[in-house]
Amino acid sequence: MRLRVKAGTDLPEPVAAHRHPLAALTRLHTRQLFTYRSDAAPGSWQSVAPVPDLATAIPSIYNAGLGARGTSYVIHLRRDARWDTGRPVTAHDVVRGLKRLCGPFHTSTALPYFLSTIRGMADYRDGHPASLRTAADLAEHANTHDIAGVLALDEHTLVVELEHPAPDIIDILALPCAAPVPVEYEAFLPDSPEVRAALRSTGPYRPVGIADGVLRFEPNPAWSPAADPVRGRHAEVITATPDETAADVDLTAEGEARAPLHGVQYLTLNTGGPLGEHTARLAIADTLDRIADTVIPPGNDGHHRVTATARGALPAPLSLTLAHRDTDAPCAARVTAGLAAVGMTIHSRPMTHEQHQRAMTGDRAGWDLLLTTWFPDWAHDNARVFLLPLLLGDPEGTALAHAALAVQDDPARSVPALIAVQQHALTAATVIPLRYCRPPAPPGVPVLAALGGLPDLAPAAAPLPSPRLESAVSPTSPAPVTGTVNEVHR
Amino acid sequence: MEAGLRARSWDEIRSLFALDPDSVHLNTGTVGAMPHEVLDVVDRVTREWTGGLLDVYPPGLYPEHRATIAKAYGVDQDEMVISHNATEGMARVIHGLDLRAGDEVVTTSHECYSVLSNLNLLRHRHGVVVTTITLPVGHDVRAEDILARFEAAITPRTKVLAFAGITLFTGTMLPIRALCELAHRHGLTTVIDGALMAGMLDCDFRALGADFISCSGSKFQCGPLGTGLLYVRNKVHPEHNPLPLPTFWPIISTWYPMQGTPPPRTTTSVESCNIGDFLQSAGSASIARGAALARACELWDEIGRDRIERRVFELAEHARALLTERFGTAAMYSPGADERLRSPLIAFHPLRDPADAWNVKKIAEFVSRLESEHRIWTRWTEFDVEGSPHQHYAARLCTHLFNDHTEIDRAVEVMGRLAERMS
Known part of the structure; x- marks a missing residue:
């Protein structure tokens, strides 16, 4: 199978896969604790409901995987999932992956989801000494420090404890960046060229290298369809290159949107420069011709219309740098034209994925306005997906977002808190929503609707059973710890 | 034999039950063991009512059975319902209360999940505020500690106290009467999950002072699976509960009036309607199920509920002393x-390392090995502990009238040895 891909052939380590142009390829060789099915009807609940992947079941009250307080999850791993080296995938690999996600050498745009939910993960991230330089340093730190709320009880059992009840934690753990990490990666810095050249596989394929600008996947000999309820393997060899002229699947083609939820195209305003002036930010928000007026787009959890009545005026003619990815160039041109019309000078700065990813995770250098297109990573209880990334440069807004997410499970408190955080964001004008949009998907390819419409290149060989039957209440699902029946049905 | 059950030895009474002679059943908190006679009633009555052209609806209201059972619990037939289980009873009560947005319910995180689930549904459906307190645990807990937590959680918007008479996770007998009196002082409705009370306690439901008590029929009462008892206060006895009857909607009912409304709820000790009939009438019912539960209750009356309670607690104290000696009060x-x-x-932590208390695998293995290697049936429970970030797990045993000292001695001895090996 020949694929035409959007950019490059440098397959990221899964820890860096979030929003990467080649993220769709990650699913060929990487499994997570949980994932989504691609064989469900677009827009159906099955298409956005997490299903077990490396885990045996979705933890719930019914299988003793979740306690009444809603902050302790017990996750059992399949015993038949293996790395391409033949070694079993273990709970320790999952712990290693979560620690690697916190490392100082690469910051995922998805990291705030984890830091705001898993107990002790922020402390673990903050505990890395500035003196760390090498992969060995990082491994030494990981092997001598723990995330307080992540416990591997044994090779096949993991406990994940949360700061607050978070109904979206299963979706968070379904992100490809939460994939387990093999011990071999300890020899490499996260997402370094060295590790990209030595990627290991748990999925149906394994990357075997790049030759003549073509990335090649071959079957993973240790993968078995019996051990993977979600994926299939329908081609012997898969190749991928942006230069493919006779592609079986063209991932650069933009067909109809099949993910059910709206995302948002927005500007982040860098308050460290000329836009530290509140009135200037308000003036930009007033000036731009835009359709979107909420931080969280319609259809997503926490979408509320709020009123931001403050008006601003430009204190003086401004010269600003607008950073954006190539894919957002048309929107960047509209923004530039709109601001130029009121006398601003706008310098357009196209960014690579890596540059944009660094800007989104705290690098404030070299831009005043950052244009981003953001799609939800999951479908239900997903206010976190917008609030944390969009407000990253706004400490007060981020604090309000954390406060709202901490009461996410309590509707009486969460609704006003969600309104408050969005009211703040729009009044402070640290973020300006421009328009709502849905991710266009390549024609003819199944998509993972819950992962922002990510194409699925390894569709399931056979229809999955209902996620509910499989995950929640089936007495026949593997449950090695249940020595006795829970007293939930009386 | 029945006529003389009160005078029979416990060994003889044990022979009434369909127990596996090679097993030690210390898990009545999950499901009890049915007496042979109760099993026979299930079978006989099912056959009697199968394939005939009899009118199946009147007996499905169980009027006589409810009267007999009600008497055993100090209440009247119109206040007693034979339900499918404690969960169903709790759900019908929780959703039958006249709660509105902003009203508050105080409950605990140690309730059965089915209770918390229904309360959460109320929260989402009506905007009811559910205030959940975590009960203290451990050897030294006192009733006053529990009362103080409930009292601190009550606000001017509180309308209901909902709590388990005995918690399934730690086996804590809540101070039921004192909590009901607390509710009376604040004008609150009391909803008790009594899943573990029926068949264990010789109690007068009316004297407890609650508005609703939902019980299991298949745990300590040893009736068939799929049976329960629901007490609904339907008259005012000020010496027990001086509050007016709460507004209550008997959801799922065939006999709730199709035109007009039922009479106003009484303010005296004479009922104004048969609220039990409204609740009991819910389409066709298993006549055998009700008959079998009634027979189990009759057997309890014949043995003597006071005698059963003393026996159950005497065995429990024996077990508690052995467990405390073996594992320590901590x-x-x-x-x-x-x-x-x-x-x-x-409920106790059997292993030496305190950190194993949040290792579900080890606690589950402990219970599983008791069962598979020694045929001792217990269970493990999970619950939160105030001040701990972890979900705790415990081994739990239950004593009932069919247990004896010898098997408890053996079970605790086996538990101690197994714990040593696993520690």
Whole structure:
């Protein structure tokens, strides 16, 4: 199978896969604790409901995987999932992956989801000494420090404890960046060229290298369809290159949107420069011709219309740098034209994925306005997906977002808190929503609707059973710890 | 034999039950063992009512059975319902209360999940505020500690106290009467999950002072699976509960009036309607199921509910003493120092390392090996502990009238040895 891909052939380590142009390829060789099915009807609940992947079941009250307080999850791993080296995938690999996600050498745009939910993960991230330089340093730190709320009880059992009840934690753990990490990666810095050249596989394929600008996947000999309820393997060899002229699947083609939820195209305003002036930010928000007026787009959890009545005026003619990815160039041109019309000078700065990813995770250098297109990573209880990334440069807004997410499970408190955080964001004008949009998907390819419409290149060989039957209440699902029946049905 | 059950030895009474002679059943908190006679009633009545052209609806209201059972619990037939289980009873009560947005319910995180689930549904459906307190655990807990937590959680918007008479996770007997009196002082409705009370306690439901008590029929009462008892206060006896009857909607009902409304709820000791009939009438019912539960209750009356309660608690104290001696008071999640809080359900941490208390695999393995290697049936429970970030897990045993000292001695001895090996 020949694929035409959007950019490059440098397959990221899964820890860096979030929003990467080649993220769709990650699913060929990487499994997570949980994932989504691609064989469900677009827009159906099955298409956005997490299903077990490396885990045996979705933890719930019914299988003793979740306690009444809603902050302790017990996750059992399949015993038949293996790395391409033949070694079993273990709970320790999952712990290693979560620690690697916190490392100082690469910051995922998805990291705030984890830091705001898993107990002790922020402390673990903050505990890395500035003196760390090498992969060995990082491994030494990981092997001598723990995330307080992540416990591997044994090779096949993991406990994940949360700061607050978070109904979206299963979706968070379904992100490809939460994939387990093999011990071999300890020899490499996260997402370094060295590790990209030595990627290991748990999925149906394994990357075997790049030759003549073509990335090649071959079957993973240790993968078995019996051990993977979600994926299939329908081609012997898969190749991928942006230069493919006779592609079986063209991932650069933009067909109809099949993910059910709206995302948002927005500007982040860098308050460290000329836009530290509140009135200037308000003036930009007033000036731009835009359709979107909420931080969280319609259809997503926490979408509320709020009123931001403050008006601003430009204190003086401004010269600003607008950073954006190539894919957002048309929107960047509209923004530039709109601001130029009121006398601003706008310098357009196209960014690579890596540059944009660094800007989104705290690098404030070299831009005043950052244009981003953001799609939800999951479908239900997903206010976190917008609030944390969009407000990253706004400490007060981020604090309000954390406060709202901490009461996410309590509707009486969460609704006003969600309104408050969005009211703040729009009044402070640290973020300006421009328009709502849905991710266009390549024609003819199944998509993972819950992962922002990510194409699925390894569709399931056979229809999955209902996620509910499989995950929640089936007495026949593997449950090695249940020595006795829970007293939930009386 | 029945006529003389009160005078029979416990060995003889044990022979009434369909127990596996090679097993030690210390898990009545999950499901009891049916007497042979109750099993026979299930079979006989099912056959009697199968394939005939009899009118199946009147007997499905169980009027006589409800009267007999009600009497055993100190209440009247119109206040007693034979339900499918404690969960169904709790759900019908929770959703039948006249709660509105902003009204508050105080409950605990140690309730059965089915209770918390229904309360959460109320929260989402009507905007009811659910205030959840975490009960204290351990040997030294006192009733006053529990009362103080409930009292601190009550606000001017509180409308309901909802709590388990005996918690399934740690076997804590809540101070039921004192909590009901607390509710009376604040004008609150009391909803008790009594899943573990029926068949264990010789109690007068009316004297407890609650508005609703939902019980299991298949745990300590040893009726068939799929049976329960629901007490709904339907008259005012000021000496027990001086509050007016709460507004209550008997959801799922065939006989709730199709035109007009039922009479106003009484303000005296004479009922104004048969609220039990409204609740009991819910389409076709298993006549055998009700008959079998009634027979189990009759057997309890014949043995003597006071005698059963003494026996159950005497065995429990025997087990508690052995467990405390073997594992230490620090290992006990169940109360011990305050006699008022003790129940025949005893939860404890069997392993030496305290950190194993949040290792579900080890606790589950402990219980599983008791069963598979020694045919001792217990269970493990999970619950939160105030001040701990972890979900705790405990081994739990229950004593009932069909247990004896010898098997408890053996079970605790086996538990001690197994714990040593696993530690």
